[in-house]
Amino acid sequence: MDKIWYVRSSKRKGGPFTEEELIRLIRQEIIDEEYEIWNPEMKGWMKLVDSVYSFYIPEKENEE
Amino acid sequence: MVNKLPEKLLLLRKHFGFSQQEIADKMGVNVVEYMGWENGRSICNLAQFKRLSSIFQISLDDMLKNSADIPLPNLSLEDSIQIPFMKDSEAKDIEIPSMVNPQKPKVNMEATAQIKRVSEVEKKPQEQPKPQNTIHRVDINQKPTKKSKSNKKLFAIIGGVIGAIVLVAGIFWLLNMNKGNGGLSLKLSQANRLSTTEKFTVYIRDDQKVAIYGQGITMTDFTDLVKISAYKDSVVGLKSDGTLVAAGSNTNGQLDIKKIEKAVDVSLGAKHTAVALEDGKVTCVGDNSQGACNVDAWENIVDVEAGNGFTIGIDSTGNVKVAGSVTNSSSMESIKSVKSVSIGTNEVAFLNTSQTVTTVSYTGATATNVSTLKNITQVAVGNGFVAGLGSDGKVQIVTTNEDLKKSVEAWTGIGVISAYNNTLVGFTTTGKMVGAGDNQYNQYTNEAESTTKEKLEKVKNLQVSYDKSKVKLTWDKVEGADYYEVSIDTSPVYTAKAVDNTLTIDQSKLVDGQKYVITIIAASNTDKELNSEVYSVDFSYTAPTAEPTATPAFTLTIKYVYDDNVNANIYQDYVMTYNVGDTYRVESPKIDGYEALRTVVEGTMGSKNEEITVRYKAKPAPTPTPPTPTPEVTPVPPPTDPGTGGTGGDNNG
Numbered sequence: 223m224d225k226i227w228y229v230r231s232s233k234r235k236g237g238p239f240t241e242e243e244l245i246r247l248i249r250q251e252i253i254d255e256e257y258e259i260w261n262p263e264m265k266g267w268m269k270l271v272d273s274v275y276s277f278y279i280p281e282k283e284n285e286e
Numbered sequence: 287m288v289n290k291l292p293e294k295l296l297l298l299r300k301h302f303g304f305s306q307q308e309i310a311d312k313m314g315v316n317v318v319e320y321m322g323w324e325n326g327r328s329i330c331n332l333a334q335f336k337r338l339s340s341i342f343q344i345s346l347d348d349m350l351k352n353s354a355d356i357p358l359p360n361l362s363l364e365d366s367i368q369i370p371f372m373k374d375s376e377a378k379d380i381e382i383p384s385m386v387n388p389q390k391p392k393v394n395m396e397a398t399a400q401i402k403r404v405s406e407v408e409k410k411p412q413e414q415p416k417p418q419n420t421i422h423r424v425d426i427n428q429k430p431t432k433k434s435k436s437n438k439k440l441f442a443i444i445g446g447v448i449g450a451i452v453l454v455a456g457i458f459w460l461l462n463m464n465k466g467n468g469g470l471s472l473k474l475s476q477a478n479r480l481s482t483t484e485k486f487t488v489y490i491r492d493d494q495k496v497a498i499y500g501q502g503i504t505m506t507d508f509t510d511l512v513k514i515s516a517y518k519d520s521v522v523g524l525k526s527d528g529t530l531v532a533a534g535s536n537t538n539g540q541l542d543i544k545k546i547e548k549a550v551d552v553s554l555g556a557k558h559t560a561v562a563l564e565d566g567k568v569t570c571v572g573d574n575s576q577g578a579c580n581v582d583a584w585e586n587i588v589d590v591e592a593g594n595g596f597t598i599g600i601d602s603t604g605n606v607k608v609a610g611s612v613t614n615s616s617s618m619e620s621i622k623s624v625k626s627v628s629i630g631t632n633e634v635a636f637l638n639t640s641q642t643v644t645t646v647s648y649t650g651a652t653a654t655n656v657s658t659l660k661n662i663t664q665v666a667v668g669n670g671f672v673a674g675l676g677s678d679g680k681v682q683i684v685t686t687n688e689d690l691k692k693s694v695e696a697w698t699g700i701g702v703i704s705a706y707n708n709t710l711v712g713f714t715t716t717g718k719m720v721g722a723g724d725n726q727y728n729q730y731t732n733e734a735e736s737t738t739k740e741k742l743e744k745v746k747n748l749q750v751s752y753d754k755s756k757v758k759l760t761w762d763k764v765e766g767a768d769y770y771e772v773s774i775d776t777s778p779v780y781t782a783k784a785v786d787n788t789l790t791i792d793q794s795k796l797v798d799g800q801k802y803v804i805t806i807i808a809a810s811n812t813d814k815e816l817n818s819e820v821y822s823v824d825f826s827y828t829a830p831t832a833e834p835t836a837t838p839a840f841t842l843t844i845k846y847v848y849d850d851n852v853n854a855n856i857y858q859d860y861v862m863t864y865n866v867g868d869t870y871r872v873e874s875p876k877i878d879g880y881e882a883l884r885t886v887v888e889g890t891m892g893s894k895n896e897e898i899t900v901r902y903k904a905k906p907a908p909t910p911t912p913p914t915p916t917p918e919v920t921p922v923p924p925p926t927d928p929g930t931g932g933t934g935g936d937n938n939g
Contacts, residue, residue: 236862
């Protein structure tokens with residue numbers, strides 16, 4: 223699988239990652255809602271939360 | 287997080303009139319898997335998102351957005367197939383996008399239709415504009431901090447380009463007006479280039495004059511033709527300037543076409559002639575006793591077919607119109623996404639944009655089951671058979687006549703077909719005639735039988751992408767090609783032989799800002815096939831900036847290995863990139879039965895890539911059997927926020 227995904231937030235940039243790695247990082251919350259994602263076939267950065275990959279963000283448990 | 291993909295897929299699929307099975311076929315997946323995406327059970331991967339964006343003619347960005355509020359493409363029947371082959375004179379308005387997105391340069395030669403937002407389409411469905419073609423964008427590296435300045439420059443450039451185009455268009459218009467013939471400049475294509483009828487066949491040769499086979503009729507002034515249509519003992523031709531010419535029997539006034547101008551399509555029926563005009567209207571001459579000419583209200587028509595007492599029109603969105611007294615007209619009008627139509631002896635065949643065929647009987651006879659026809663680019667209907675020209679240049683035919691089937695399925699390299707009653711004729715892309723079935727009047731000869739060499743298909747769909755210091759060219763694979771000859775008009779000229787349908791070129795061979803012409807020929811090592819025609823595409827090279835913002839600064843790699851063997855990974859590497867001076871802090875994953883000799887890796891990123899190894903040693907075994915690390919164990923993920931405590935460990939990096 224090609225390493226094509228890049229991520230960035232106000233603090234960090236990361237990549238390139240494979241799609242599998244990107245999904246793992248999202249699931250592990252290493253990449254969270256503050257991040258944007260991009261690959262070279264996209265026109266621009268996209269907020270993770272606005273993308274279909276937000277599907278992989280773990281659901282937050284309700285805080286009592 | 288609400289998954290909007292199902293809503294988006296449903297919207298796009300309905301917009302194009304595809305079934306779930308059709309999309310699944312196009313995607314190369316089982317329909318159950320596709321249904322999973324559309325009902326939210328599962329989500330597709332990036333490659334599948336790319337394929338979907340191609341099928342639905344939207345950008346990858348729009349496809350990846352978790353939103354159903356996306357631009358819907360106009361349903362143009364021609365955009366996706368014509369633009370990649372645009373001739374130089376047509377390829378004039380390459381756009382430069384706004385410089386706001388950090389990315390590597392990329393050229394996409396595919397065409398896109400101009401698009402409308404969903405809300406606009408819903409409000410004014412009847413006001414869809416005629417499709418317009420634009421060349422896709424040439425993207426270059428962009429810097430977000432210079433957005434407004436870049437935009438001003440960009441607007442100035444675009445303004446200048448638009449002004450120049452308007453000026454050229456105005457001069458063109460004036461020149462054409464002086465010709466006094468309506469000013470059209472239609473091109474010869476395979477569409478309606480061949481027409482066979484009861485006693486003869488007519489075919490427009492490459493010199494745009496007509497060749498006639500069988501019991502001939504006198505045809506004068508049949509020159510400069512782009513389309514031709516024959517019926518019984520009459521024939522009508524469309525010239526490149528949009529005027530018409532006719533010959534043969536005119537008992538019903540169906541050949542009174544001399545006053546018609548600005549025609550873009552013509553079809554001769556039994557007693558009338560239907561003509562599609564440049565403005566999307568249809569005009570009709572001849573017998574109207576059955577209402578075949580009640581077409582005044584039709585709009586946006588791009589294709590017409592005239593039958594015996596009825597007319598069928600296809601509009602620019604693929605909708606069907608029927609005029610005249612004919613059985614099952616409402617069934618015909620319910621068919622969507624139609625690309626072209628063919629009228630046979632008892633049934634009508636509609637070729638749709640998914641390259642399959644739908645048949646409707648208009649005499650009460652049972653329509654032919656054409657579900658086996660796939661990847662069809664043209665369709666021709668006779669008496670009891672439906673033939674489809676496949677994208678591979680072979681003809682697929684549904685018929686109970688085994689001899690006919692056997693003859694037709696042996697044809698290769700076919701570029702156009704036509705049928706009448708029990709006859710099917712075709713021409714190869716090299717201009718050789720083939721025919722099968724009834725040949726009582728010698729309406730065909732099998733010229734291609736002795737031809738052993740067929741020309742390879744022309745290369746299409748060149749994509750240009752950038753990878754570090756390389757430019758990568760990729761194009762559609764040509765069946766039968768053993769290699770491809772690629773050349774670029776650099777100085778000196780760059781030539782290369784590519785075994786596969788891809789080629790990588792060092793960017794140092796190209797000059798920033800220079801325009802080039804890339805040509806590709808598909809070639810064969812065998813004697814069976816000739817090289818393809820030359821595929822030629824204009825290409826503007828823009829060198830990438832030295833350090834794209836998307837390119838990371840430096841990479842930190844942490845390897846997690848067994849203490850006794852550095853080559854054996856105990857856990858997947860941690861890879862993250864940081865700017866110089868960034869601090870990082872990564873907790874080592876916890877692995878059952880093992881303990882990390884360094885629980886946290888932290889530091890400040892220097893000006894080079896860093897690789898650190900964290901070793902794990904087995905804990906003392908509580909039982910005779912030492913624990914085994916299992917992949918199911920979920921380690922504590924490294925924190926995203928650096929500098930929040932923790933302890934250091936042995937640094938083996």
